[in-house]
Amino acid sequence: MRKYETPKVTVIMYVKNGAPYFRRALNSVVEQTLQEIEVLIVDGGSTDGTLEIAKEMADMDDRVRILSCSRGSVGAQFNLGVREAKGEYIGVVESDDYILPGMYETEYRYAKEKGCDVLRADNYIFFELDRQEVKIRTKVSQDRAVYGKELKAGRDDEHMQIGGSYWTGLYRREYLLEKKICMNESKGAAYQDFGFLFLASAMAETLYFLDDAFYCYRKDNPNSSCNRPQDILMVHKEYDFLKKELVTRGLWEHLKKYFYLWKIRNERWFYHNLDQADQARFFPYFYEDMKNVSSEFSALDIKWNLKEKRLLELAVRSEKLFGDHLELCKQKWDVACERIRGLSTKDSVYIFGAGNIGRILHHYLRNRGVVLKAYIDNNADLRGTRMEDAKVISPDDIEPETGNLFLICSENYADEIWEDLRRRGILDTQAAVVSDMDACIRFMMRQMKG
Known part of the structure; x- marks a missing residue:
């Protein structure tokens, strides 16, 4: 593929020893329907064959460039990529993830149409369960009102209530350079994206949330910083860096909440x-x-x-x-693990909560041969619909029969749901709380391997 002197998007891929997943990630980038891209692979000193994969692709595709960064910091790798980029917009794909073919064509079109400094979108999480890939869409916000409108700095600060992940969208390169927005160059892969996303979102003249999903984020890489933290104070240190940036820029009082x-x-x-x-x-x-x-x-x-x-x-x-x-x-989670492990194909199971956690757990139960009787959800818009192979019912339709197990899958409202079940005659021995998506996925991985 020929090189473009003024690419529409530069895709930064920072990597160090990512060979097991890197080829798939890289292929998903060069196979984008948007041809006018530049791919910067910023290698941090790989010794496992990653660099050979990168060179092989660079030999076949002139849009791919390889940079070297020996600083031992993901932040330094990313910042080098931004400085070297020629694209109008910056995108990021991590070395163990992949993206769907139309990601940058769609996002670039919206970014140009809306005049965005920053565009963000939903994403998928994925992991392997019994040799099959499970992929579930996650929302950047449960507030439908944030999608599809141009949010302006100083007028629409409510979007700062929304955290999330920085790799789902695009950032206008000149905006990043003008505002000197970069990652903290702390050691390792240590959540340097927190400060970057906060500053990029807070200072954007125009920000847009796209109601679509293209980025597929891997949850089962045992060597990721999420699963193997290098320093227990890494998050603490990143927020020290961010606070210093906000104070220096005169933004602290406005943005401290x-x-x-x-x-x-x-x-x-x-x-x-x-x-x-x-x-x-x-x-x-x-x-x-x-x-x-x-x-x-x-x-x-x-x-x-x-x-x-x-x-x-x-x-x-x-x-x-x-x-x-x-x-x-923690004790509630231990009880939930014990009850889920003890389920058989003869058990009657309900999942209270048709969101991400509930759907992930449903995949696991189905692989184990456990048939879900129904989802229960307080969202009236979902009632009467089907999620996968199970119907969604109202709490008023619950059958308080002995032997039914109710798995409460809610991150923020588990205690309130449990009280509601008690009022409806459900015994504590019939309920269990699953309120942490990452813990749920790790549990499933262990069970499938065991």
């Missing part, structure tokens, strides 16, 4: 992804941050969800209550 929202959500997610020993080491930092935010969270006018409000209220009361609550959540 969103800073706290992102930080607490990321730290809570990070804590639950650590093993027990690392959780104990990270706990003092997590608690201290929660306590500091809880002392002023009501004045910050932040839209905390119910789970976050509960944690903040406990943090301000005492460290023991805060820790006891986290331990109780």
